[in-house]
Amino acid sequence: MTLIEAIQQALLSVAKRQSVAMPEDIGRDLVLLDSGLDSLGFAMLVAELEADLGYDPFSLMETPVYPSTYGEFVDMYKLYWPHRRDSI
Amino acid sequence: MLLLGDVANSSFVLRSAENTLSLDELQSRRSLMQASHQKLQGKTVAIHGSADHFVKSILYLDGFADCLVLVPKESCSQFVSSTLNGIKIDAVVVDDSVDQTMWPLALIFVPSISHNSKCLLPEDTDRETQWMLPTSGTTGLSKYVKHTLTSLLRTVARSRKCMSYRWGLLYDPARFAGLQVVLQALASGASLVILDEDTKLIEKVSLLIEQRVTALSGTPTYWKQLLMIDQFASLNLQQITLGGEIVDERLINSLKTMFSGAHITHIYASTEAGVGFAVHDGKEGFPLDWIGKSVDGLVLGVSSANTLMIQSQESAQSYAKDEVGIFDSQGWYDTEDLVEVINERVVFRGRLNGSINVGGNKVMPEEVERHIEKLSFVHKAIVSSRKNSIVGNLLEATVVLTAYDYSDEFAIESICDHCRKSLAVYKVPAFVKVAECIPISASGKIKRG
Numbered sequence: 414m415t416l417i418e419a420i421q422q423a424l425l426s427v428a429k430r431q432s433v434a435m436p437e438d439i440g441r442d443l444v445l446l447d448s449g450l451d452s453l454g455f456a457m458l459v460a461e462l463e464a465d466l467g468y469d470p471f472s473l474m475e476t477p478v479y480p481s482t483y484g485e486f487v488d489m490y491k492l493y494w495p496h497r498r499d500s501i
Numbered sequence: 502m503l504l505l506g507d508v509a510n511s512s513f514v515l516r517s518a519e520n521t522l523s524l525d526e527l528q529s530r531r532s533l534m535q536a537s538h539q540k541l542q543g544k545t546v547a548i549h550g551s552a553d554h555f556v557k558s559i560l561y562l563d564g565f566a567d568c569l570v571l572v573p574k575e576s577c578s579q580f581v582s583s584t585l586n587g588i589k590i591d592a593v594v595v596d597d598s599v600d601q602t603m604w605p606l607a608l609i610f611v612p613s614i615s616h617n618s619k620c621l622l623p624e625d626t627d628r629e630t631q632w633m634l635p636t637s638g639t640t641g642l643s644k645y646v647k648h649t650l651t652s653l654l655r656t657v658a659r660s661r662k663c664m665s666y667r668w669g670l671l672y673d674p675a676r677f678a679g680l681q682v683v684l685q686a687l688a689s690g691a692s693l694v695i696l697d698e699d700t701k702l703i704e705k706v707s708l709l710i711e712q713r714v715t716a717l718s719g720t721p722t723y724w725k726q727l728l729m730i731d732q733f734a735s736l737n738l739q740q741i742t743l744g745g746e747i748v749d750e751r752l753i754n755s756l757k758t759m760f761s762g763a764h765i766t767h768i769y770a771s772t773e774a775g776v777g778f779a780v781h782d783g784k785e786g787f788p789l790d791w792i793g794k795s796v797d798g799l800v801l802g803v804s805s806a807n808t809l810m811i812q813s814q815e816s817a818q819s820y821a822k823d824e825v826g827i828f829d830s831q832g833w834y835d836t837e838d839l840v841e842v843i844n845e846r847v848v849f850r851g852r853l854n855g856s857i858n859v860g861g862n863k864v865m866p867e868e869v870e871r872h873i874e875k876l877s878f879v880h881k882a883i884v885s886s887r888k889n890s891i892v893g894n895l896l897e898a899t900v901v902l903t904a905y906d907y908s909d910e911f912a913i914e915s916i917c918d919h920c921r922k923s924l925a926v927y928k929v930p931a932f933v934k935v936a937e938c939i940p941i942s943a944s945g946k947i948k949r950g
Contacts, residue, residue, distance in 0.1 A: 447703060479725055
């Protein structure tokens with residue numbers, strides 16, 4: 414599974430648990446706070462990805478930047494990809 | 502005798518979607534309101550409704566009612582029957598945002614008061630009003646604590662610079678943190694911008710920009726959400742206040758980067774004791790040399806259990822129901838907040854009683870465990886915290902199932918549904934896992950994380 418697929422799968426899983434209907438097309442421009450996920454949902458997404466991938470970019474950044482769109486969110490995970498768990 | 506009307510600075514302005522009112526206009530409405538609702542004089546009055554209604558009502562009723570009971574906006578009938586049970590309330594002042602069926606008392610609506618109304622003022626209106634505020638509860642259960650206006654105003658800054666601020670109200674003003682923002686704006690003569698609570702956060706940010714807000718107070722979780730909104734950076738913030746959760750220095754750095762000209766303060770406040778102090782140096786925790794010294798009128802100490810102790814000779818807060826004092830005879834109060842000294846700083850490490858802070862909301866794990874264990878197929882549930890970079894902590898439930906023939910997947914799904922149906926959203930475990938047995942420590946106690 415690619416990184417993008419892993420993120421999308423985690424997003425859909427959290428959305429389902431939060432009873433949030435995600436738009437059919439999850440594009441880079443999707444505004445995260447407009448997606449229906451609240452701060453708790455966003456926190457669950459970051460935790461779920463940490464469990465899957467072995468890293469959390471928001472803990473690794475010295476001065477955290479918080480993404481506005483889904484595209485920016487994915488880019489942060491790409492940037493910190495070298496921190497992934499070896500087994501991935 | 503300290504009255505809100507006397508403390509309020511004449512340059513105060515209240516801005517909301519409905520209207521913009523100066524302190525003078527609010528004071529004249531206060532007189533009319535008191536004249537037309539004389540039966541509230543000397544009574545215990547609960548205030549419940551929108552933030553706009555709330556701010557006006559405290560101004561109208563302080564010094565007139567004997568006691569004001571502040572009721573959070575999201576309160577339900579269960580809150581009235583349990584948390585408020587035992588507090589004798591004579592009347593409830595509401596606006597039309599309140600579900601009337603939740604109150605077993607006659608409600609009093611405070612309609613818009615016309616400037617042309619003419620009523621005779623009752624004589625001898627001024628009296629010192631007692632304020633009752635709900636805490637988030639050190640045990641996770643909300644309790645009411647009695648305060649005076651003097652104690653509530655202790656941490657309010659009134660410098661000339663503060664007068665120029667335009668505060669945006671992000672908190673519920675019926676809670677300690679929100680009331681502090683309201684009192685700060687009133688006493689310093691700043692403006693206070695009220696936002697419609699039901700507005701989505703992105704739209705709230707547009708309103709903050711439109712209203713040229715320059716000062717905001719919020720929990721770290723709230724600030725992180727605001728930082729996710731592109732337009733937020735265009736605000737010209739001069740004052741940034743954080744509180745309600747452990748403040749992480751990295752978040753302060755993110756805020757400094759975005760708002761380089763802003764003054765950043767993080768507040769440590771015990772809503773229980775109605776006291777707090779502010780840290781302005783942009784670092785997490787507070788300097789070690791504050792221990793044993795007087796800070797904002799308080800003396801700080803650390804107990805043998807490594808909890809923060811606060812001494813205040815002026816504080817006489819007590820719980821509303823049983824009149825039990827919160828401070829001991831020497832004026833000390835154990836906050837039960839665990840602290841640790843790192844590099845000459847005293848930093849916070851969570852709660853002694855094991856309550857978990859999820860995005861500013863305290864959760865007692867035992868409450869969630871008991872709730873999950875109501876399900877017939879759950880033998881035992883343990884709820885622990887999982888550290889999270891967005892909301893501080895998330896809840897994780899580990900369950901042992903009874904011998905019933907349920908698949909783990911079905912059990913997890915049912916537990917989540919069961920929690921979602923009757924628990925507040927922050928009390929619903931974000932993760933549920935099934936285990937063969939519950940981890941026990943060497944001393945035989947249950948291990949929570």
